[in-house]
Amino acid sequence: MTDLINRQIVLKSRPVGAPTESNFELIDSSVPEPSEGQFLARTIYLTVDPYMRGRMSGLKTYIDPQPVNAVMQGGTVSQVIKSRHGKFSEGDFLLGFDGWQEYAVSDGKGAQKLDPLKGSLSLALGVLGMPGLTAYSGLLDMGKPKAGETVVVSAAAGAVGSVVGQIAKIKGCRAVGFAGSAEKCQIVKKEFGFDACINYKTENLHDALRIACPQGIDVYFDNVAGDILDAVLQQINVGARIPLVGMISQYNAVEPPPGPNLLPVLIKRATIQGFIVSDHFNRMPEFLRDVSQWIKEGPLKYREHLVHGIDEAPRAFLGLFRGENVGKVIVQVSDDPHRLAS
């Protein structure tokens, strides 16, 4: 046993409807010594993502549910502080899946080394990680945008949506976003370079779409489902592609709400296709090559919303459903020796 104290967030109870802070508990536990073939790592960053809500419900979907009374699972960036593992040495930075806790002992399965000189370590949880790959592969492989087409994306100020619109622009498309405030819409247009952004909380969806998409809609990258999907379907072009990537508008619903009428899908011979990023890990090399280059050369911007301290993780997670933040929400749990002061 080490003499470290490990603060951990556990799922205390499964939420019915919208989760609250009372579904989580902060506990202290001890940190075991790593055995032969293991290492001990200190968490630097952890990610909170909307998909975690589904796992909290206890239903088996495409992955096992998050167990109750166990540490919340999720991706992390950490640094090895003690190693009895052949491949990972003290000081190494890793992308792993250690969850919402300050320390973790691991056998290294699934962990990948990160090079801190190649860019901010936290990007491995955002624009250069799962959210970025989701945007890249969902748009390019399923959306198949062609230059001159119109690409619409919901949650456009978010970690995935902001990247979708920018890749659409890089590919020569018109990019139109949906976001939940005037301030977000400004950022989506000015910073992320979308051609238009619709405030779905205040604007008439149909009228606003008609103005923003004078040539109709060829690709709709759906992060939210609900009314926005319904409105988009009314204005799709023949052969439209609709990657169904997220449904954040309904993750807290107690009963699944009805979906959109699908007559436009028939009439326009459109394709709706479900997307889960783990099916697309084979695209990682091209994704990292392209997105790193776009970041370096300028056409792809990203934002991070950094929150500090393990105890803030539940609140940061709950904020995702209230649309509180712009860009990728990251919880910084301990010091990052390579981070520039911001």
Added chain:
Amino acid sequence: MTDLINRQIVLKSRPVGAPTESNFELIDSSVPEPSEGQFLARTIYLTVDPYMRGRMSGLKTYIDPQPVNAVMQGGTVSQVIKSRHGKFSEGDFLLGFDGWQEYAVSDGKGAQKLDPLKGSLSLALGVLGMPGLTAYSGLLDMGKPKAGETVVVSAAAGAVGSVVGQIAKIKGCRAVGFAGSAEKCQIVKKEFGFDACINYKTENLHDALRIACPQGIDVYFDNVAGDILDAVLQQINVGARIPLVGMISQYNAVEPPPGPNLLPVLIKRATIQGFIVSDHFNRMPEFLRDVSQWIKEGPLKYREHLVHGIDEAPRAFLGLFRGENVGKVIVQVSDDPHRLAS
């Protein structure tokens, strides 16, 4: 002017909700002499199909609406009785688009000669025509069934559905149908050879599907939308394909009803794709070759429901929405010299 009297069915008013006989009118008109480059044909068979309901609403969809106070448009089999056309001679049998009338003068555009020795002429409106091509191309090109998979189809006793299930069987799949009566389900199983058929009017859709599809559902060929689509989505397998071909359950709705919740499409990475047969006419040669052979060699059966007299066309059309018939509904308007007495 000839001295023939042409009985025609015109659309008198656009239906709101379910159409009734009062939306149609039977009128007598005269028959003009064909000019140079035209021919006069006598209608033998005309087809009534669910898609005609959409055209009666007056909305522009993928084809122009059916005009009011004009002859109901639709596919026909006819015989040339007088010709001043270089390509079509008196006595020729044709597949055309002359609509709900006893005679038509045509310039031959879009008409195709039929060989009466190759099989019953009426099949060109059914199993060897648009409904057959819809089943063939929708299932094979969009559904992409693999041997051992489970294919589900709604309206399984109908002109399209009955062919879908039989092609699924020919391709080595398990075929499961939905139909609206115990009698129809018997025909679907015994005559068309489906592995199972669910009476959607009396059975619990979820329980019945679970029993009929113990390995889940890989392909759902949807002719109806509504509750059946919703129930099917609960039991799709990863990578399921769902050609959206018809929505007969909602064609008479005044307001478009909500659709199914699409969460299963996301979780199972399924594909929903709209299908309109006119996009697939390039498949006609393979379709005619394969289906003719399957009919000749035995594994593909078809049924026709023949109705007699132009004045019966509206009633036959309305019957489609009440699920009154098994197989292809055809209106015989005049004598077919090649038809065997039945």
